Amino acid sequence: MKKLIVILMLCCSSIAAGAAESKLENIQVETSVQAVERGADALMNTCHSCHSLKYITYHDLVKFGMDKKKVDDWRGDQPLDTAVTSQLSDETAIQSYGKVPPDLSLMTKAREGGANYVYTYLIGYYITPEGMTSNHVFPETKMPDMMGISGATDPAQRAEIQTKARDIVSFLAWAADPHEEERHKLGYYVIGYLLVLTTLLFFVKNQIWSRLK
């Protein structure tokens, strides 16, 4: 009997976990410079007033291929190797929102569901029947509906907000692993080097053996 109860509990909890997963929208993050730059643009306008990305510098953005003029606009008179930090102080944040907005550098890695979670959170705001703003994946969140999705009823307007959210998440996914591309390139070099080395050693071995015969 005990066993049966345990099995039933296990089944229920896995169904519950499945339901939580399926609540997340599934998106394909984009990796092109254009998409990541659009996301950075939107983030600098809509999120940077509250959130920092302490592990990303303006120089990283230029190195990745973003428009230097745009990056210069974003950084103002700060040096190029400054981290993308927000001007909002912890005290003001706590006074205004009751919480310090988390750093976004590693956000797509920090939450279960990754990019899908962040996307669903951004577009997950809605107005409850009581007229309150809530969020499907984080009902008690202290962050305001920055994308304005809860008030958007027109399908075209909603689609536009979703596209912008996807760009922002693409940027955040890049920011969480900015050296991924370099790593791939290095991998090709290493494989090429090993191939050349193997071929050379093969000829050396043939030479030595031919002398021994």
Ligand code: HEC
């Ligand atoms: C007005 C200030 C403000 C702005 C602007 C803002 N946020 Fe936030 N954000 C917050 C606060 C405060 C929290 C902490 C929420 C909580 O834990 O209740 C938060 C939390 C988050 C989280 C973490 C949610 C979680 O699961 O813990 C993400 C992701 C996030 N914000 C992304 C963004 C993005 C992307 C933008 C731009 C579209 C943005 N925020 C704009 C204040 C802001």
